Amino acid sequence: MTVWQTLTFAHYQPQQWGHSSFLHRLFGSLRAWRASSQLLVWSEALGGFLLAVVYGSAPFVPSSALGLGLAAIAAYWALLSLTDIDLRQATPIHWLVLLYWGVDALATGLSPVRAAALVGLAKLTLYLLVFALAARVLRNPRLRSLLFSVVVITSLFVSVYGLNQWIYGVEELATWVDRNSVADFTSRVYSYLGNPNLLAAYLVPTTAFSAAAIGVWRGWLPKLLAIAATGASSLCLILTYSRGGWLGFVAMIFVWALLGLYWFQPRLPAPWRRWLFPVVLGGLVAVLLVAVLGLEPLRVRVLSIFVGREDSSNNFRINVWLAVLQMIQDRPWLGIGPGNTAFNLVYPLYQQARFTALSAYSVPLEVAVEGGLLGLTAFAWLLLVTAVTAVRQVSRLRRDRNPQAFWLMASLAGLAGMLGHGLFDTVLYRPEASTLWWLCIGAIASFWQPQPSKQLPPEAEHSDEKM
Numbered sequence: 001m002t003v004w005q006t007l008t009f010a011h012y013q014p015q016q017w018g019h020s021s022f023l024h025r026l027f028g029s030l031r032a033w034r035a036s037s038q039l040l041v042w043s044e045a046l047g048g049f050l051l052a053v054v055y056g057s058a059p060f061v062p063s064s065a066l067g068l069g070l071a072a073i074a075a076y077w078a079l080l081s082l083t084d085i086d087l088r089q090a091t092p093i094h095w096l097v098l099l100y101w102g103v104d105a106l107a108t109g110l111s112p113v114r115a116a117a118l119v120g121l122a123k124l125t126l127y128l129l130v131f132a133l134a135a136r137v138l139r140n141p142r143l144r145s146l147l148f149s150v151v152v153i154t155s156l157f158v159s160v161y162g163l164n165q166w167i168y169g170v171e172e173l174a175t176w177v178d179r180n181s182v183a184d185f186t187s188r189v190y191s192y193l194g195n196p197n198l199l200a201a202y203l204v205p206t207t208a209f210s211a212a213a214i215g216v217w218r219g220w221l222p223k224l225l226a227i228a229a230t231g232a233s234s235l236c237l238i239l240t241y242s243r244g245g246w247l248g249f250v251a252m253i254f255v256w257a258l259l260g261l262y263w264f265q266p267r268l269p270a271p272w273r274r275w276l277f278p279v280v281l282g283g284l285v286a287v288l289l290v291a292v293l294g295l296e297p298l299r300v301r302v303l304s305i306f307v308g309r310e311d312s313s314n315n316f317r318i319n320v321w322l323a324v325l326q327m328i329q330d331r332p333w334l335g336i337g338p339g340n341t342a343f344n345l346v347y348p349l350y351q352q353a354r355f356t357a358l359s360a361y362s363v364p365l366e367v368a369v370e371g372g373l374l375g376l377t378a379f380a381w382l383l384l385v386t387a388v389t390a391v392r393q394v395s396r397l398r399r400d401r402n403p404q405a406f407w408l409m410a411s412l413a414g415l416a417g418m419l420g421h422g423l424f425d426t427v428l429y430r431p432e433a434s435t436l437w438w439l440c441i442g443a444i445a446s447f448w449q450p451q452p453s454k455q456l457p458p459e460a461e462h463s464d465e466k467m
Contacts, residue, residue: 120339134442200245205414252417
């Protein structure tokens with residue numbers, strides 16, 4: 001077995017985690033009660049309903065109300081786990097999510113602001129339990145499509161309201177507009193989320209799911225609705241004038257294009273296959289260049305990325321990053337503990353004058369300052385295995401021509417887009433965006449299937465399924 005195969009769990013077999021494990025005994029302790037419960041007959045559907053409520057309401061309700069929804073999901077996951085758990089559903093992604101949580105829990109215990117870090121750890125735990133329930137519920141293709149349909153329809157409402165703001169005007173807040181980097185006639189939309197950068201972070205993955213719905217939904221009317229949702233979300237995202245959002249949008253489109261070309265390539269005539277990738281990707285680059293060069297608001301905003309400290313937003317971020325790097329240097333291995341509450345207590349000790357900040361304004365730096373280099377390593381390992389898992393499962397579904405693969409491709413493209421945006425912002429830590437991040441990872445985990453075991457004979461695997 002090569003190092004790469006080991007790192008990516010290429011030959012991981014869930015049978016390695018036997019029924020004698022401590023986790024199995026703990027989480028299955030109420031299995032007898034479940035057998036007599038009429039409610040838990042619909043356990044997966046109820047889980048899907050809770051997820052649909054959270055994702056259908058996330059853009060419209062305050063964070064406190066969304067927190068109650070996350071708490072309900074956590075409680076329901078705990079109930080399901082205590083009554084029935086099958087460790088064969090624990091994918092490599094699950095174990096790396098647990099590793100990431102464990103590093104942050106250790107960072108919390110050793111944090112200089114332990115009480116504040118505990119608050120952050122509690123929030124992180126809620127997000128990770130959203131992942132756990134999503135990974136379980138989305139194994140059902142019908143529930144998967146229903147939940148993603150809720151996400152697509154919700155994003156359509158959000159986008160339409162954002163476009164309405166652009167058409168009829170919207171109140172401008174000075175903290176979002178730097179006249180050195182935004183044209184005078186530019187208005188940044190923010191829809192129901194109250195912040196254009198947060199709106200962009202929300203729309204990057206939901207646009208990917210809207211595009212996936214074109215391939216999954218059956219019938220011309222549903223497909224037209226999916227096309228409308230994709231167009232509205234894309235245009236609304238552009239009108240946020242969020243530079244990080246645009247970078248994420250480009251990353252999402254690039255990954256979507258690669259996966260989409262890979263999916264359709266075997267169905268094309270042989271001469272087309274050779275030129276498909278360069279023609280499509282070259283066309284995307286050409287469209288991007290024409291848009292930037294031909295539209296002044298886009299050109300002004302894009303060029304502001306490259307002016308360094310002359311742009312006030314750039315200057316602010318650079319000063320915050322320098323302070324955060326000092327924080328990481330002082331606590332390199334396990335950081336200060338998770339959460340913005342801990343960050344807000346420690347950052348003032350390092351900040352430069354007049355550059356107060358609520359976060360590191362970069363996801364990799366935020367992960368490193370919270371969990372140290374160990375946390376950053378666990379995070380990077382999780383992303384690596386998630387991406388490799390997605391590609392492997394897309395290949396499997398392509399052989400079967402299973403249209404559910406479009407949701408899988410959208411999940412990976414959404415992750416790439418949110419990470420691209422997150423290089424220069426930390427809106428990913430807002431619940432409206434963070435829940436989508438963990439939904440994408442949970443969706444990819446739900447598609448995972450083990451490779452045929454080379455260690456256990458067929459009768460051993462069959463007998464294990466009966467236990």
